[in-house]
Amino acid sequence: MSKEQSVQLPRSLGLFQSTVINMIDMVGIGPFVVLPLVIKIMGGPFFIYAWIVGAVLSMIDAMIWAELGAAYPEAGGSFNFLSQAYGKERWGKFMSFLYVWQTMIQAPLVVASGSIGFAQYFSYLIPLDEVSRRIVSGSVVILITLLLYRKIDTIGKIGVLLWVGVIATILWIIIGGISHGNFMAPIHHINDGLVVNNLFGVALGAASIKSIYSYLGYYNVCHLGSEIKDPGKTIPRSMFISVFGIAILYLSMNISVVSVIPWQEAANSEFIVSTFIEHLYGSFAANVATMMVLWVAFASLFAVMLGYSRVPYAAAKAGDFFKIFAKVHPTKQFPYVALLGLAITAFIFSMLFKLSEVITAILAMRILIQFIGQAVGVVLLRKKNGTKNLSFKMPFYPLPIVLAIGMWLWIFFSTGQKFMLSGLTVIVTGIIAFLIKAKGAKHFPFEDANNEKYIK
Numbered sequence: 376m377s378k379e380q381s382v383q384l385p386r387s388l389g390l391f392q393s394t395v396i397n398m399i400d401m402v403g404i405g406p407f408v409v410l411p412l413v414i415k416i417m418g419g420p421f422f423i424y425a426w427i428v429g430a431v432l433s434m435i436d437a438m439i440w441a442e443l444g445a446a447y448p449e450a451g452g453s454f455n456f457l458s459q460a461y462g463k464e465r466w467g468k469f470m471s472f473l474y475v476w477q478t479m480i481q482a483p484l485v486v487a488s489g490s491i492g493f494a495q496y497f498s499y500l501i502p503l504d505e506v507s508r509r510i511v512s513g514s515v516v517i518l519i520t521l522l523l524y525r526k527i528d529t530i531g532k533i534g535v536l537l538w539v540g541v542i543a544t545i546l547w548i549i550i551g552g553i554s555h556g557n558f559m560a561p562i563h564h565i566n567d568g569l570v571v572n573n574l575f576g577v578a579l580g581a582a583s584i585k586s587i588y589s590y591l592g593y594y595n596v597c598h599l600g601s602e603i604k605d606p607g608k609t610i611p612r613s614m615f616i617s618v619f620g621i622a623i624l625y626l627s628m629n630i631s632v633v634s635v636i637p638w639q640e641a642a643n644s645e646f647i648v649s650t651f652i653e654h655l656y657g658s659f660a661a662n663v664a665t666m667m668v669l670w671v672a673f674a675s676l677f678a679v680m681l682g683y684s685r686v687p688y689a690a691a692k693a694g695d696f697f698k699i700f701a702k703v704h705p706t707k708q709f710p711y712v713a714l715l716g717l718a719i720t721a722f723i724f725s726m727l728f729k730l731s732e733v734i735t736a737i738l739a740m741r742i743l744i745q746f747i748g749q750a751v752g753v754v755l756l757r758k759k760n761g762t763k764n765l766s767f768k769m770p771f772y773p774l775p776i777v778l779a780i781g782m783w784l785w786i787f788f789s790t791g792q793k794f795m796l797s798g799l800t801v802i803v804t805g806i807i808a809f810l811i812k813a814k815g816a817k818h819f820p821f822e823d824a825n826n827e828k829y830i831k
Contacts, residue, residue, distance in 0.1 A: 385708060386602055389655065390609045391597045395538040396678050397617035400592030404492030406625055407648050407668050409585040409734070410632065414642040416582040420561055421569045422782035425579060426629055429586035431623035432782045437593050437618050438769035439750050439779060441611035444597040445766035446756070448606030449731045450710075451689020452597035453478075453684075453745050458693070460752025465819045468695060470733060472754075473744050475690045476805035481740045482683040485591075486676060487724035488733045490515040492670040495730060499646045499665045512725040520718040521718025523684070527709055537674030544667040545624045548648060552631025580789030585777050586788065588734045589625065592675070598682035607766030655830050663703050670705055680721070684714040732794075739790040746783045750776050779805045 379388050410678070414422045443456040454471045461467040494511040497503065503511065522533060552558050571574070594604060596613045632651050633641055644650045648668055653661035688703075688710035690696035705710040753769075753776060762768055769775050788796060814821050 379720060384606050386606075388596075388599065388602050389604050390607075390612055392534060393599070393603055393609055393613040393696050394616050396534045396599070397593055397595050397613055397680065398597040398621060399534060399538050399541050399671075399674040400678035400682065401590055401617060401621050401675070402545065402671055403489045403679070404496060404668070405489075405589035405590075405591075405675075405734075406628065407496065410629060411642050411644050411647050412585050412785070414633075414638050415469055415580045416585070417578050418642075419568045420564050420584065420633065420638050421566060423561065423565055423629055424624065426584035426622075426625055428579065428583040429784075430591045430618065430625070432583075432587060432779070432786075433590040433593050433618045433622070434615070435775050435779050435782070436750075437614045437776045439753055440594040440597055441614050441767050442753055442769050443749060443756075444594070444600060444610040444614070444763065445607045446764075448600035448603060448610060449687040449689060450599065450601040450692075452594065452600065452686065453688055453749060454689050454693075455600075455694075456597075456743075456749050458695075459596045460749070461718075463479060464695035466812075468819055470744065470748055471690065471693075471810045473802060474803040474814070475686060475696055475831050476808060477663065477740050477744060477801050478683065478686050479720070480801060481737050482679075482686070482725045483720035484728075484733060485679055485683070486516060486721035486738055487512070488730060488737065489672055489676045489679065490721070490728045491728070491733070493669060493676070495603070496646065496665060499649050500662060501607070508552070509570045509726050513677065514767075515673065515752055516718055516722045516725055519680055520675060520714065522817050523681055523709075523714055524711065525709070533680065534674075537670070537677060540667060540670040541674050542624075544664070544671050545628055546653065547651060547664065549624070549627045550650065552627075552634045557634045558631060559634075561630045561638075565729075567686075577600050577789070577828055584735055584786060584789055586625075587740060589619065592678065592714055593621075595678055595682040598685045602764075610704070611746045611767040667745035680714070680717060681718055682708060684717050686713075687716060688713040690790075708744065724790045735794050736797055738786065740773070740801050742783050742787045743798065744802060747780055750779045750783075 394763050414426050416422075417425060425774070441462075444452070447455045447459055449455050456471040457474055458467040461470045490512040491508075493515050494508040495501065497511055498508060595616050596610050600610065601605055632647060635654055636647070636651055641647055641650075646665065649661045649665045652664035687696055687700040691698055691700035691713070700710070700713045700716060702712045703709065754773065757772075787798070790798075810820075813819060
């Protein structure tokens with residue numbers, strides 16, 4: 376192993392910084408962009424139920440991540456979990472490879488969706504044509520890469536600064552609604568016009584895709600497992616604090632907005648937060664609020680790129696991806712090749728794609744291998760290793776596993792035929808790539824149980 380590859384990532388992030396990184400990952404441009412979409416899909420004041428579904432699924436799934444993250448606190452998160460659960464030398468190689476394969480596609484899409492949303496909201500301040508929006512979007516990716524090109528302890532301090540802006544923005548929205556004097560009205564009328572039938576279930580599934588997208592990121596700390604202090608305690612705590620805190624903020628923010636702007640009007644607003652603040656405080660305040668939303672979006676992209684850059688690094692370090700991605704900067708001690716690879720791909724995506732439908736595609740790609748694969752993996756690991764040495768054991772096992780799998784399948788089918796097909800296509804192409812790589816490397820499934828000869 377080269378000197379660059381042998382450098383270990385330092386454990387420098389404590390509970391506060393880990394929670395901060397999780398929270399700024401979760402609160403990106405998502406809640407401000409999808410809030411009107413969720414209302415439009417649901418078509419009534421009961422749209423808040425979609426945000427509750429997102430919170431419940433995130434909390435249940437966080438139990439799975441917490442048990443795995445505390446047990447295997449290394450860089451890469453799901454890559455390590457799937458490898459450990461399904462066996463490092465056989466099916467674990469297969470599952471972890473598929474995860475990295477999908478990550479190399481969906482992670483840049485996640486970054487691109489955030490940068491595209493940033494450019495979209497930026498156009499409230501300065502009207503932009505399509506070319507200008509793409510330039511802004513690509514520039515955001517470049518700037519974040521420059522900020523991340525440094526030691527992890529410095530990054531933790533930057534994360535705290537960005538987090539302050541995130542919390543201030545959401546609290547301003549919540550306080551604005553409370554001061555308006557009609558804050559509880561949306562709760563009192565939440566069931567107006569509600570009819571629970573198949574149509575409601577379909578609408579709730581479609582709307583929950585958008586709300587869940589806004590919660591994603593509660594597990595970011597697992598990608599940074601090898602850089603977390605006291606990971607057995609810090610990783611679970613940071614996730615549960617993040618999900619609970621963000622759920623309260625999201626629900627309060629939604630209630631606050633529709634207590635001031637009727638839901639019928641909010642459903643058709645492209646810049647709902649700016650409209651909300653302008654209604655309460657005027658155009659100057661709306662411009663300030665828009666800049667704060669952009670701060671939030673920027674902070675989230677910072678956390679997303681930080682976490683995902685560790686995935687190809689972990690895979691390459693384990694010998695399951697291109698070796699160059701295992702390189703660690705000799706003085707700054709971070710996986711710089713993996714970061715640059717993610718940044719370049721995200722930059723290209725941000726210049727090519729539109730925000731529409733990207734959110735749904737991102738979820739459709741991840742559900743089967745990552746979320747459901749990990750849920751099954753917990754069962755396999757408990758059967759193989761028992762629970763005696765677990766730093767964290769999920770409560771009410773196996774109920775969270777059953778609920779998580781059921782809810783993720785519901786969300787997967789709610790994405791629709793087009794996006795389910797795109798998710799399955801990524802898996803099929805990943806299987807083909809794995810078989811090509813396995814044949815060249817002469818490992819599973821092209822070898823017998825004694826590792827002596829290959830399957831013809």
